Amino acid sequence: MDPKPRPNLDLQVAILRGLSPEQRLAKAFELEELVREAHRAGLHHRNPAMTDDEVRRLAAMEVLQWARRNS
Numbered sequence: 001m002d003p004k005p006r007p008n009l010d011l012q013v014a015i016l017r018g019l020s021p022e023q024r025l026a027k028a029f030e031l032e033e034l035v036r037e038a039h040r041a042g043l044h045h046r047n048p049a050m051t052d053d054e055v056r057r058l059a060a061m062e063v064l065q066w067a068r069r070n071s
Contacts, residue, residue, distance in 0.1 A: 039063075 016024065036059070043062075044055045 016027070019027065039062075040055050040059050043058055044050060044052075047055065047058070050058070
């Protein structure tokens with residue numbers, strides 16, 4: 001059983017299935033960028049004294065550490 005109700009899931013799946021492969025790939029890249037932005041925003045919120053460059057470097061280091069742990 002899904003712990004979170006998802007009333008629009010069927011509609012979302014139908015929309016994604018209606019996209020061309022190129023559109024689906026573009027959507028994947030768009031969503032990836034949204035995740036990266038949210039990650040950096042969270043890091044900046046927890047580390048307000050950091051510059052944007054420092055936050056970007058920290059985010060990249062965290063992603064690399066995650067990738068190493070999960071490869």
